[in-house]
Amino acid sequence: MEITVLGVSGSPRKGATRYAVQEALQAASEIEEVKTRFIDLKGKDIHHCIHCDRCVREQVDYCPAFSDDMGEFYPLLLSAHGWIFGSPVYQMNPTGLIQTFINRLRPIAPYIGKGHYATRVGGAVAVGGTRHGGQETTLESLNNALFCIGMVVVSGGIYAYNGGAVWSRDRKEQGAREDEIGLSTVRVIGRRVALTARLLALGLEHLPKKPDPGILVGFSSQEELEERRAAFRRPREE
Ligand SMILES: Cc1cc2nc3c(=O)[nH]c(=O)nc-3n(C[C@H](O)[C@H](O)[C@H](O)COP(=O)(O)O)c2cc1C
Numbered sequence: 001m002e003i004t005v006l007g008v009s010g011s012p013r014k015g016a017t018r019y020a021v022q023e024a025l026q027a028a029s030e031i032e033e034v035k036t037r038f039i040d041l042k043g044k045d046i047h048h049c050i051h052c053d054r055c056v057r058e059q060v061d062y063c064p065a066f067s068d069d070m071g072e073f074y075p076l077l078l079s080a081h082g083w084i085f086g087s088p089v090y091q092m093n094p095t096g097l098i099q100t101f102i103n104r105l106r107p108i109a110p111y112i113g114k115g116h117y118a119t120r121v122g123g124a125v126a127v128g129g130t131r132h133g134g135q136e137t138t139l140e141s142l143n144n145a146l147f148c149i150g151m152v153v154v155s156g157g158i159y160a161y162n163g164g165a166v167w168s169r170d171r172k173e174q175g176a177r178e179d180e181i182g183l184s185t186v187r188v189i190g191r192r193v194a195l196t197a198r199l200l201a202l203g204l205e206h207l208p209k210k211p212d213p214g215i216l217v218g219f220s221s222q223e224e225l226e227e228r229r230a231a232f233r234r235p236r237e238e
Pocket of ligand 1 (some may be wrong): 012013014017090091128130131133134168169174
């Protein structure tokens with residue numbers, strides 16, 4: 001079984017984050033049966049989500065509102081078993097570029113309720129110019145986005161906590177290369193995403209019967225999930 005781990009660099013330039021995400025993917029590729037793909041958001045034309053909800057109404061797994069660079073990413077985001085989101089730290093948060101990319105994930109939201117992402121894995125990498133410049137708050141934000149997709153979000157556990165954290169000293173790739181401790185946390189995340197994704201994919205394949213989506217996303221039955229959905233759509237009683 002081939003497992004795919006997708007890395008996304010949210011930097012608008014060829015710098016430290018691109019290098020760090022590729023380092024995570026390199027570590028991921030050392031896990032048996034794992035292949036990697038890389039999306040560099042640098043120079044990409046990605047319009048912000050305008051909440052038109054056309055993707056929801058028309059039930060399509062792409063954005064019907066804009067013909068921009070986002071279109072080529074949806075198939076990759078649907079097929080990959082693991083995602084690694086990487087961002088520079090901007091004012092202690094992810095960049096607007098990766099936030100825009102994340103906001104445009106709405107067309108794949110229906111797959112969450114189908115249980116598609118319940119056995120897929122996410123992890124995060126943050127690269128700040130300062131040693132304690134907001135890597136942890138940036139990781140928290142990226143991890144929160146992965147939680148919203150319903151993925152199994154991995155921590156780095158010992159020494160890597162909530163993700164890969166790099167201190168670049170504002171020196172692009174060279175700065176990241178010199179932060180050996182930071183890079184070790186990045187590699188931990190790469191391996192953890194890859195190995196956990198492989199375990200989940202193999203486990204799912206070997207179950208005697210594939211669970212209903214409702215069970216996969218954490219409800220006691222498919223009926224309970226349907227009831228929860230219906231209640232969400234019902235108007236509130238005054
Ligand atoms: C608008 C802006 C805001 C930034 N804010 C922070 C910050 O809050 N904390 C920090 O450590 N570095 C901050 N930086 C520095 C970048 O995070 C740092 O240079 C990072 O390595 C850039 O990644 P890149 O080389 O992949 O583009 C900021 C840089 C810019 C351009």
